Amino acid sequence: MRLPVAMHYTERRRRQRRQQAFCRELARMALRSLHQELTLYPKPGLVSPVDKGSHDDMDASTFMRSLFSLRRYFSDIATAGMAGASFTELKRLGIEAEQRMLRATGGINTHRGAIFCLGMLSASIACCRGQEMMLSPQAIRATLLIRWGDALTGHTNSKGGREEPASHGLRVAARHAVGGAREEGALGFPSVFEIALPQLQATLAAGRDWHCAKTDALFALMAHVSDTNVYHRGGAAGAALVQQRSRDFLAQGGTSDGAWQARAEAIHHEFVEHRLSPGGAADLLAAACLIHAACGGELAA
Ligand SMILES: CC(C)(COP(=O)(O)OP(=O)(O)OC[C@H]1O[C@@H](n2cnc3c(N)ncnc32)[C@H](O)[C@@H]1O)[C@@H](O)C(=O)NCCC(=O)NCCS
Numbered sequence: 001m002r003l004p005v006a007m008h009y010t011e012r013r014r015r016q017r018r019q020q021a022f023c024r025e026l027a028r029m030a031l032r033s034l035h036q037e038l039t040l041y042p043k044p045g046l047v048s049p050v051d052k053g054s055h056d057d058m059d060a061s062t063f064m065r066s067l068f069s070l071r072r073y074f075s076d077i078a079t080a081g082m083a084g085a086s087f088t089e090l091k092r093l094g095i096e097a098e099q100r101m102l103r104a105t106g107g108i109n110t111h112r113g114a115i116f117c118l119g120m121l122s123a124s125i126a127c128c129r130g131q132e133m134m135l136s137p138q139a140i141r142a143t144l145l146i147r148w149g150d151a152l153t154g155h156t157n158s159k160g161g162r163e164e165p166a167s168h169g170l171r172v173a174a175r176h177a178v179g180g181a182r183e184e185g186a187l188g189f190p191s192v193f194e195i196a197l198p199q200l201q202a203t204l205a206a207g208r209d210w211h212c213a214k215t216d217a218l219f220a221l222m223a224h225v226s227d228t229n230v231y232h233r234g235g236a237a238g239a240a241l242v243q244q245r246s247r248d249f250l251a252q253g254g255t256s257d258g259a260w261q262a263r264a265e266a267i268h269h270e271f272v273e274h275r276l277s278p279g280g281a282a283d284l285l286a287a288a289c290l291i292h293a294a295c296g297g298e299l300a301a
């Protein structure tokens, strides 16, 4: 039986409202995930509410200003992803968000990697939802690769649409042959899905709390990721130090070891001494929190 036209219209409006509400909720989750990363301490070399880590141009309040500037972005990129927008459209939203972030922070790069990583993942989560798929890490990753995988591979070699000649990431990629954020994206964020998420889940399954889960996941990321921020500041020797300390921390049981807090704090101070900052790993931790939350997990306080 055919429904009257007015009913079709009402049903369509309802569906549209539900989808808009989902995109707004997803944007809140993305911001909460970034906030979850920011508030974690000890966190080697990184900015937290306790100190500025290896940075002298930014602190937690710079990150908070940056976070507020991204509210609209995450909801816009989710809406675009739900509608199956092209990568060109997503990239335009990403570049605008970078510009808003830089205005909010007085030119300091607080969230460039996160805008890319959590932005693409938000688009993918919303795209799954738009097609009424069950939200799972597998579905989100497959959707990202099917929809935007080719374009993300193309992006690996482009200048990213910005005006400057080459970013730190591109210079590091050329000099040290490391992939960085662009390669992560082109491969469907393997460090999020294969390293950070399983580690979050393993620590929680072992009965430890969310704070421990985030800490173990961050160390697992630092042990595996080729972080262009680390190479930019510390070269190959800095990258080797970050990986070695992180592997040692995990080999001693991570947060299952009674003295983990003191050990993590000692590594934090050592990274600060060397001016090392694993910002890529920090972004990927926030991204893993977002996938965890989008698939029904709790983001504990
Ligand atoms: C892809 C991006 C991150 C550019 O990265 P690039 O390699 O040029 O390096 P840049 O030094 O500018 O920033 C890299 C940032 O990525 C993060 N990062 C570093 N290493 C890694 C890694 N291995 N994995 C994930 N993130 C990483 C860091 O936080 C760092 O700040 C992005 O800034 C970009 O291209 N922006 C243009 C807008 C765009 O195209 N957006 C796409 C859709 S949202």
Ligand SMILES: Nc1ncnc2c1ncn2[C@@H]1O[C@H](COP(=O)(O)OP(=O)(O)OP(=O)(O)O)[C@@H](O)[C@H]1O
Residues within 6 Å of the ligand: 037, 038, 045, 046, 047, 048, 053, 055, 108, 109, 110, 111, 112, 113, 114, 168, 229, 232, 233, 277, 278, 279, 280, 282, 283
């Ligand atoms: N808690 C955090 N502390 C520090 N950096 C973080 C944190 N979370 C994420 N990051 C990432 O680290 C990057 C900042 O690193 P950095 O200041 O080295 O970048 P830069 O401005 O490109 O380099 P530089 O300051 O050496 O010229 C940001 O792009 C951000 O994505």
